Amino acid sequence: MGSRRHARLAPLSLRFISKPSNEVLQQLYLVELSAHRDPWTPDDIASTFSPNTRCIGLYLKEELIGFAIICIVYDEAELYTIGVNPKYQGLGFGRKLLAATLKECLNLGAARCFLEVRVSNAVAFHLYDSYGFTVTGTRRNYYPGSNGEPAEDAYTMACDLSPLASVATLPIEPDPAAPATSDASAAPQQ
Numbered sequence: 001m002g003s004r005r006h007a008r009l010a011p012l013s014l015r016f017i018s019k020p021s022n023e024v025l026q027q028l029y030l031v032e033l034s035a036h037r038d039p040w041t042p043d044d045i046a047s048t049f050s051p052n053t054r055c056i057g058l059y060l061k062e063e064l065i066g067f068a069i070i071c072i073v074y075d076e077a078e079l080y081t082i083g084v085n086p087k088y089q090g091l092g093f094g095r096k097l098l099a100a101t102l103k104e105c106l107n108l109g110a111a112r113c114f115l116e117v118r119v120s121n122a123v124a125f126h127l128y129d130s131y132g133f134t135v136t137g138t139r140r141n142y143y144p145g146s147n148g149e150p151a152e153d154a155y156t157m158a159c160d161l162s163p164l165a166s167v168a169t170l171p172i173e174p175d176p177a178a179p180a181t182s183d184a185s186a187a188p189q190q
């Protein structure tokens with residue numbers, strides 16, 4: 001894709017990713033690798049796919065540029081990971097992905113959402129704060145040190161999802177690779 005300005009004008013879509021092929025799993029990993037200091041491995045990403053999780057891919061034209069993985073258990077959701085390729089950060093795409101992801105949590109019956117965020121990640125912290133997340137605690141040395149950097153603490157955060165009921169978001173399209181009979185947005189098993 002050309003300039004960042006052109007990226008804002010290109011078609012943006014969200015899609016469920018239910019059973020990623022090796023190619024899609026590699027694309028998820030490349031986004032994860034580019035977006036996080038301590039990225040998940042492809043095996044870590046693959047291991048999250050279960051009846052209680054949803055993966056939402058963010059596509060610019062047909063290029064996967066971001067994704068989020070959530071887990072729903074009863075009336076609680078946890079945002080396992082979310083990231084946007086740095087080339088496309090600062091354009092509002094992460095905000096759109098987060099809004100649609102939280103709305104999906106609500107649609108699946110969750111009343112609250114929980115997450116962890118690096119204490120040094122001010123951009124993510126402010127994004128979460130803008131959606132009503134508040135700090136509930138600190139996990140000491142949650143993120144391991146690497147490349148000479150020390151371990152880092154994480155804030156635990158939570159938000160009430162009910163205010164998002166009236167928020168308009170991009171629709172999330174079905175996974176084109178999923179069988180026609182599956183419904184990616186069906187409520188997870190309890």
